[in-house]
Amino acid sequence: MRFKRHIELEHGLRQIDIAPLVDVIFQLLIFFMLTSSFIVPSAVRVNLPKAVTSQMVRTRTVEIVVSGENVIYLDGRVVNIRELKSIFERLAARSQPLLIKADRRAQLGRVVEIWDMAREFGLSQVNIATYQE
Numbered sequence: 001m002r003f004k005r006h007i008e009l010e011h012g013l014r015q016i017d018i019a020p021l022v023d024v025i026f027q028l029l030i031f032f033m034l035t036s037s038f039i040v041p042s043a044v045r046v047n048l049p050k051a052v053t054s055q056m057v058r059t060r061t062v063e064i065v066v067s068g069e070n071v072i073y074l075d076g077r078v079v080n081i082r083e084l085k086s087i088f089e090r091l092a093a094r095s096q097p098l099l100i101k102a103d104r105r106a107q108l109g110r111v112v113e114i115w116d117m118a119r120e121f122g123l124s125q126v127n128i129a130t131y132q133e
Helices: 004-011 019-035 081-094 108-120
Strands: 062-066 072-074 098-102 126-128
Touching: 062 081, 062 108, 072 081, 081 108, 098 108, 108 126
Parallel strands: 062 098, 098 126
Antiparallel strands: 062 072
């Protein structure tokens, strides 16, 4: 004895309709694309010093990061003083601004050394990143 329900399934539904599944997947994709953050964090974690009188720099700058262990980074890779001098020569030719991000624990002497070297090569726009209260 065959029931009507089984007969309809055997003869009526030959394939599964996946259009609703595709719609849901696209909606989830759009949701996650709109809500995700596209800001890439810096590779080196730096605790910036606090300053009351800081201003936001809106121009495209080259960032040099000095970690708490006094290691110098440029674009996430470690650089030494010799490499930094050649980079400063190229930046001076393009007159591009420089931003120094130094950790609170970094030695002031290291930051001043980088700043002085940049000014020696003719970089006039040297900024130091701070955390605004």
